[in-house]
Amino acid sequence: MIELSGVHKAFGANRVLQGVDLTIPRGESMVIIGGSGTGKSVLLKCILGLVTPDSGKITLDGQDVTTTDRDAFLARFGMLFQGGALFDSLKVWENVAFRLLRGALKRPREEAREIAVEKLRRVGLKPETADLFPGELSGGMQKRVGLARAIAAEPEIIFFDEPTTGLDPIMSGVINDLIHEIVTEMGATAMTITHDMTSVRAIATRVAMLHGGVVRWTGPVAEMDATPDPYVQQFIHGRAEGPIPSVR
Amino acid sequence: MTSALAALGRPVLAALAAVGRVVLFALEALSHLLRPPFYGREFLAAVMQIGWFSLPVVAMTAIFTGGALALQIYAGGNRFGAEAVVPQIVAIGMARELGPVLGGLMVAARVASSIAAEIGTMKVTEQIDALVTLSTNPMKYLTVPRLLAATLTVPVLVAAGDSIGVMGGWLVGITRLDFNSATYLKNTVDFLEAWDIGSGLVKGAVFGFIVALMGCYHGMNSARGAQGVGAATKAAVVSASVLILAANYLLTEVFFSA
Numbered sequence: 001m002i003e004l005s006g007v008h009k010a011f012g013a014n015r016v017l018q019g020v021d022l023t024i025p026r027g028e029s030m031v032i033i034g035g036s037g038t039g040k041s042v043l044l045k046c047i048l049g050l051v052t053p054d055s056g057k058i059t060l061d062g063q064d065v066t067t068t069d070r071d072a073f074l075a076r077f078g079m080l081f082q083g084g085a086l087f088d089s090l091k092v093w094e095n096v097a098f099r100l101l102r103g104a105l106k107r108p109r110e111e112a113r114e115i116a117v118e119k120l121r122r123v124g125l126k127p128e129t130a131d132l133f134p135g136e137l138s139g140g141m142q143k144r145v146g147l148a149r150a151i152a153a154e155p156e157i158i159f160f161d162e163p164t165t166g167l168d169p170i171m172s173g174v175i176n177d178l179i180h181e182i183v184t185e186m187g188a189t190a191m192t193i194t195h196d197m198t199s200v201r202a203i204a205t206r207v208a209m210l211h212g213g214v215v216r217w218t219g220p221v222a223e224m225d226a227t228p229d230p231y232v233q234q235f236i237h238g239r240a241e242g243p244i245p246s247v248r
Numbered sequence: 249m250t251s252a253l254a255a256l257g258r259p260v261l262a263a264l265a266a267v268g269r270v271v272l273f274a275l276e277a278l279s280h281l282l283r284p285p286f287y288g289r290e291f292l293a294a295v296m297q298i299g300w301f302s303l304p305v306v307a308m309t310a311i312f313t314g315g316a317l318a319l320q321i322y323a324g325g326n327r328f329g330a331e332a333v334v335p336q337i338v339a340i341g342m343a344r345e346l347g348p349v350l351g352g353l354m355v356a357a358r359v360a361s362s363i364a365a366e367i368g369t370m371k372v373t374e375q376i377d378a379l380v381t382l383s384t385n386p387m388k389y390l391t392v393p394r395l396l397a398a399t400l401t402v403p404v405l406v407a408a409g410d411s412i413g414v415m416g417g418w419l420v421g422i423t424r425l426d427f428n429s430a431t432y433l434k435n436t437v438d439f440l441e442a443w444d445i446g447s448g449l450v451k452g453a454v455f456g457f458i459v460a461l462m463g464c465y466h467g468m469n470s471a472r473g474a475q476g477v478g479a480a481t482k483a484a485v486v487s488a489s490v491l492i493l494a495a496n497y498l499l500t501e502v503f504f505s506a
Contacts, residue, residue, distance in 0.1 A: 050377050074383045085378035087370075089293075099382050102285060149382075 001026050002047060002157070002189070007056030008213075009042055016042050017053070018213030024206075029183050029190040031200045031221070033235060034210035035244060040193040041082075043210065044159055047191075048077065060157075071104060078150035078188075082162040084142040086134035092145050093130035096120060099153045119148040123178055140171040147175070151182055158183065160192040164199050176202035197236055200224075209235060211244065273465050277395055280388045290393040298359050298394070298460070299401030303408060305358055306351045310409035313346050314338060314416025322425050334425065335435040338417035343444045344504075347410040349496050352455030355402055356488040360463040363394055364484035367467025368477035376468070391464040395457060402456025403449040410448060447503045454499065455492045462488035 002024040009017040016039035024030045032040050045051040047058055049065060058065045065073060086095045096116035100107045107115070117127050123144040134142060143163065150158055160179060164172035176199050183190045183203075192203050200207060201221065208218035209232050217229045224236060234242030317338050325331045367390055370376050379386045414436055421427035462484045470480035 045377070048381060050380055071383050074381060077381060079378070079381045081374045081378055083373055085374040087375055087378070098384075102287070103383050 001061060002191070003057075003059045004043075004047070005057050007043070007046060007058060008054045009039070009046060009051065010054055015213055017046070017056075020056070020210070020213070020215055022208055022215050022218065024189060024191055026189050027187060029180075029192070029203055029205045031192045031194060031204035031207050032210055033195060033197075033200060033207060035195065035235070038210050039213060040210055041161055044161060044191065044193055048074070048079070048159070075104065075153070076156045077159065078153065078155035078157070079159040080143070080146045080150045080161065080163055082165055084134070084139075084146040086142055086145055086149070088134055090133075091130065092120070092125075092132050092134065092137070093117060095134065095145060096130075096148045096152050098149060105153055115152060116148070119152050120145070122151070122182070123148045124174070139166050140168075140174070143167065143171075143175055144178070147178060147182070151186065154186065155188065157189045157191070158186075160190065160194075160203075162194055162196075163192065164194065164196050169198075172196065172198065173202075179203050195235075197238075200236075211235075269469075270461070270465055273468070274461055276387055277391045277461070277464070280385070280392045281396065283388075285388065287389055287393050290389060291397055294393045294397035295401055297362070298355070298398050298456075299404060302355050302358055302401075302405055305354050306405045306409045307412045309350050309354050310342070310347065310413035311416035311419075313350055314342055314413035314418075315420040317341055317346065317413070318417035318420040318425065331425075332435075334417065334421055334427065335432045336439040338421075339414055339436045339440050340444055342413035342417070343410050343440060343448045345448075345496075345500075347413055348406045348448045348451035348455060349492065351406045351409040351452065352402065352459065352492045352496075353489055355398075355405065355456065356459045356462075356492060357485055359398065360459045360466075360484040360488040361481050363460060363463025364467040364470070364481045365477055367464060368470030368480040371468065371470050372472050372477060386468070391460075391468070394464055395460045398456035398460035399453050400456070402459070403452035406448055406452030407445070410445065443503075447499070450503075451496060451499050454495055458491045458495060459488045462491065 004020050004022045007017050007020040008015070020043060032043065034040050042051055046053045047065065049070070060068070060073065060076075086092075087098070090098070093113050093116040094101065096119050097112035099105050100112040100115060101109065113130070117130050120127065120129055125141065125144055125148070129137070129141065129145075134145065137145065147163075163175050163179060167175060179190070179192070180203055182188075190203070192199065194200060204221040206218065207221050207224050209216045209229075211231050217227060217232045219227065224232065227233070230243050233239075234244050240246045318334050321334045321337045322331050325333055367376075370390070376386050379389060418429070418432050418436070421432045422429045466480040466484040466487070470476050
């Protein structure tokens with residue numbers, strides 16, 4: 001279980017997070033929604049230690065993430081980045097097997113390659129893709145490779161940062177279905193950041209809305225449409241009128 | 249008066265802070281040199297990129313510089329009947345100064361820029377963050393192999409540049425200045441001392457370290473977007489070039505001042 005309490009983060013005068021309290025229970029698929037620039041990615045990076053919060057506490061299974069063994073902590077995570085963040089200089093299979101080629105999880109190259117090809121197959125890519133470079137792939141294929149890399153070491157917790165941004169509706173649907181299937185079959189805890197409501201409905205078991213640097217609403221996805229919270233209603237229906245200013 | 253002092257003090261403080269950040273970055277990188285894991289593949293790739301692929305540009309620079317140096321020394325020496333010193337001065341000039349400095353500057357132009365652009369692009373496309381999430385320390389994976397490769401390969405490039413520069417002088421000497429080939433080469437070999445060459449190689453190692461350090465530092469601290477990467481690339485080349493010239497003076501002072 002991941003717990004955040006009173007997490008603050010500012011960049012200069014821009015106070016992005018102003019006391020975020022959130023609990024992500026084990027095995028749940030939590031989706032964080034909110035407008036652009038509301039700090040969703042910063043929140044995710046705070047959990048991973050890529051950004052250091054100014055104050056507040058983040059724990060994983062009761063242990064403060066800032067005091068835990070870093071390598072052991074990160075070994076429990078997989079992450080799909082918004083732009084894929086694939087390493088241009090490495091082949092697709094080397095990207096997928098990156099964690100299996102070095103460090104504590106190191107395997108022989110042949111074995112690592114076999115696992116990479118299997119993970120590529122799991123996300124719908126053919127074995128021939130393995131020897132291409134990321135620059136030779138379409139945006140949708142890069143997302144799939146990023147997803148394969150995120151699950152290659154069978155992590156307990158997977159983060160997805162804007163998994164469908166920049167994809168056409170059909171490819172978005174494919175990625176959403178893949179995420180849902182993989183998270184379910186792995187029994188992983190998932191945290192997804194998105195403002196794509198189709199993704200929210202396809203992926204989430206719980207939803208939290210971030211606005212004004214705090215979590216405005218959180219609850220099961222089934223209750224999202226019925227909540228009277230005007231911020232959530234404006235956001236999920238994409239209305240220009242409401243408490244969220246349309247010009248930001 | 250106070251505002252004038254503040255205006256003067258602000259850039260000085262900013263410059264000192266920048267120096268401090270670079271020193272801390274260098275110390276952190278050095279602290280990783282002896283601690284595993286070591287990334288052998290990345291080191292060998294950096295040796296190829298920094299050393300092998302820089303050889304043509306260093307060789308071209310050296311051969312033309314050696315030739316021009318021979319012509320200049322001949323023309324200058326002619327004024328007081330000292331034309332015969334061309335082989336000796338070309339050799340000492342290439343080994344002590346021009347080989348390491350021009351080699352270092354050419355590597356700075358070629359390598360510092362490419363390292364800063366590559367790492368800067370990795371930063372803005374979240375590849376550095378991805379490394380962290382994959383339990384890989386970016387300093388260890390990206391910076392240490394490049395620092396080590398540059399420190400070890402630039403002296404080799406300098407040695408090659410020295411030899412090619414001397415050959416450039418020899419070629420001009422025998423074809424344009426009527427020197428006897430064997431005499432030219434004998435004078436070169438007899439006059440050069442081991443420390444003339446050794447000091448140039450030490451300079452090469454220092455310049456290589458500077459080049460990789462500036463490339464990695466500016467790449468890692470690149471701002472967002474294409475403009476940020478462009479600025480990081482420019483800063484890497486400019487700072488590496490200036491630091492090479494400053495370090496060259498200091499090293500020459502240490503090695504050769506009476």
